[in-house]
Amino acid sequence: MSIFNQLYDAKKQYEEVAEIGTGAYGTVYKARDLETGRYVALKKVRVQTGEDGMPLSTIREIAMLKQLEKFEHPNVVRLLDVYHGGRTDLETRLTLVFEHIDQDLSTYLEKCPSPGLGPEKIRDLSRQLVCGVDFLHSHRILHRDLKPQNILITGRGEVKLADFGLARVYGFQMALTSVVVTLWYRAPEVLLQGRYATPVDMWSVGCIIAELFTRLPLFRGTSDIDQLHKIFDIIGLPAKAEWPDSVSVPWNAFRPSPPRSLKKIIPELCEDSADLLQNLLTFDPSQRSSAQDTLSHGYFKTEDGQSVI
Incomplete structure (x- = not known):
């Protein structure tokens, strides 16, 4: 059985209510499921089409994302349906149907009154964030673009990761719109255009947890190089022996700087x-x-040493 439904069925089942926004790969709409009355998020995207149609790798990635549904993990957004909307020689149109959640972490932090989130709330949100990432990594899925705008918060305070695995679905194509891509949560190996794997997501997790304390991004660079300067200004320039081979920028492009105390910064x-x-x-x-x-770190342990999971 095909992993895709027909777009015609999508139009019969979902009524678009409002445009939520335009992201790097397409447009997202809030829509009503006419059968259940609940709201969903429709992400309309375009995937590059090859000579033989949609790449097999794309089909595999979407199938994997749909497979995750059976686990119903509380910290990942549910992908409810995928609709095929026709194709041209250059692209295939898809509509991905996700559960709808009103608020992302960026908005949540903006709305948070002074003096900010309490320590237990920060610990709870951090733990949920790491639980979601651990679930993805245990299924060999990299998020690749973790940032507050891709982390949703329900009215009950549940953290749900969105847009995971989609870079693979889109085939790493360039953004379809002139959306500004945020560099602030990108790992050094990504900025240096080196090889990367699951640790890239953990760097982003560190940036996001730091932001829960301050409600401001920790590293606010204006370009790849400036972002690296901002990072090394805090964590220190690594030793030359640690510098990866075959990356786009040499070690001596940066001034030597010692690591700074995170407790003094935050x-x-x-x-x-x-x-x-x-x-x-x-x-x-x-x-x-x-x-x-x-998840096994002392930060997530109770006073009696038990893990808070």
Whole structure:
């Protein structure tokens, strides 16, 4: 059986209510499911078409995302349906139907009144974020674009990751619109155009957890190089021996700088949260804490040593 439904069926089942926004790969609409009355998010995207139609790799990626549904993990957004909307020689139109959640983490933090989130709320949101990433990584899925705009918060305070795995679905094509791509959560190995794997998501997790404390991004670069300067200004320039081979920028393009204390930069950090961030914001991906290791960190333990999972 095909993993795709026909777009005609989508038009019969879903009534578009409002445009939510235009992202890097397409437009998202809020829509009503005419059968159940519940709201959904329709993400309309275009996938590059080859000589033989949609690439097999794309079909496999979508099938994998649909397979995740059976787990119903509380910290990932549910992909409810995928509709095929016809194709041309250049592209295939798809409509992906997700559960709809009104608020992302960026909006949530903007609305948060002073003095900000309390320590237990930050711990809870952080734990849910890492749980979602751990679930994806355990199924060999990289998110690749973790940022507050891709982390949704329900009215009950549940964290749900959105847009995971979609870079593979889109075949790494360039953005269809002139959307500004945020560099602030990108790992050094991505900025250096080196090889990367699951640790890229853990760098982003570290950036996001830091932002929960301050409600401001930790590294706010204006270009790839400026972003690296901002990163090394805090974590320090790594030793030349740690610099990866065959990357786009040489080590000596950056001024030597020692690492700075995260607790001085973010006074709200406790010893455990500072250590957690230190483990995540590590230049060498092989030394960066994994999602599973992060969940076992003392920051997520209760006073009697039990994990808060």
